Amino acid sequence: MVSDENEAPPDGDNTVLPVHNLPSPTVKPSPFSEQLMTVMDLLDSNLESKSKLYKDLSLSYIFLMNNGRYIMQKIKGSAEIFELLGNTWTRKRSSDLRQYHKNYQRETWSKVLGCLKDEGLHVNGKVAKPILKERFKSFNAMFEEIHKAQSTWIVSDEQLQSELRVSISAVIIPAYRSFLGRFRQHLDAGRQTEKYIKFGPEDIETYIDELFDGNPSSLMRRRT
Numbered sequence: 001m002v003s004d005e006n007e008a009p010p011d012g013d014n015t016v017l018p019v020h021n022l023p024s025p026t027v028k029p030s031p032f033s034e035q036l037m038t039v040m041d042l043l044d045s046n047l048e049s050k051s052k053l054y055k056d057l058s059l060s061y062i063f064l065m066n067n068g069r070y071i072m073q074k075i076k077g078s079a080e081i082f083e084l085l086g087n088t089w090t091r092k093r094s095s096d097l098r099q100y101h102k103n104y105q106r107e108t109w110s111k112v113l114g115c116l117k118d119e120g121l122h123v124n125g126k127v128a129k130p131i132l133k134e135r136f137k138s139f140n141a142m143f144e145e146i147h148k149a150q151s152t153w154i155v156s157d158e159q160l161q162s163e164l165r166v167s168i169s170a171v172i173i174p175a176y177r178s179f180l181g182r183f184r185q186h187l188d189a190g191r192q193t194e195k196y197i198k199f200g201p202e203d204i205e206t207y208i209d210e211l212f213d214g215n216p217s218s219l220m221r222r223r224t
Helices: 031-051 057-076 079-114 129-150 158-186 191-196 201-208 219-223
Strands: none
Touching (some): 031 057, 031 079, 057 079, 057 158, 079 129, 079 158, 129 201
16 A cells, blocks of 8 residues: 655654754764874873973963963964864863863962961960961062062963953952951051061052063062
8 A cells, every 4th residue: 555745754863853953963083083183182281281381380371371271262263173173172272271271270379368267376366476476477489579579470361461450459359358358457556567567459460450461570679
């Protein structure tokens, strides 16, 4: 028996779907696209290897951010290459750059922030002045050391440079201002305050804005 071509297909797994409802076939990357992906992976591996040559972990993350941002700009500047690599590659590299930034923040500034916490400052319900003085001394020393080193580092991409400075300011300045507000009154006014509180919040902001310029400077020399 020959069925009518217009007859509705029977229910079940053998139902024939209209062509427009069929799933799109997977597009296989071209050989050139695959070769380009391989080259980019090799480039990434090479940069990772070179970053490990830096003894300073913070500098290694700056190196990876500098080079990663440069590569991303070049890829996005070529519509043909961008299309060959695709959105998946771009999203992965953008995620890598964000992770390098987070790693830099943690490696560089986590110990500095540790100086500005309340834990360990109170003994028998009172602020222990010797511990408080040591916290201020540690903060001053760490901040000055970071400024001394990282003001000589160069981040040539202005947007990346700005992003780094803004993110540092966002975590350091509020924490420092809050710490000062809670504890500066526990130091004796006069010489003791001047000895241990070497920076105001505005000073911190100014010095952060000098990072990544490639211009070495000493906070100690500028304060005297």
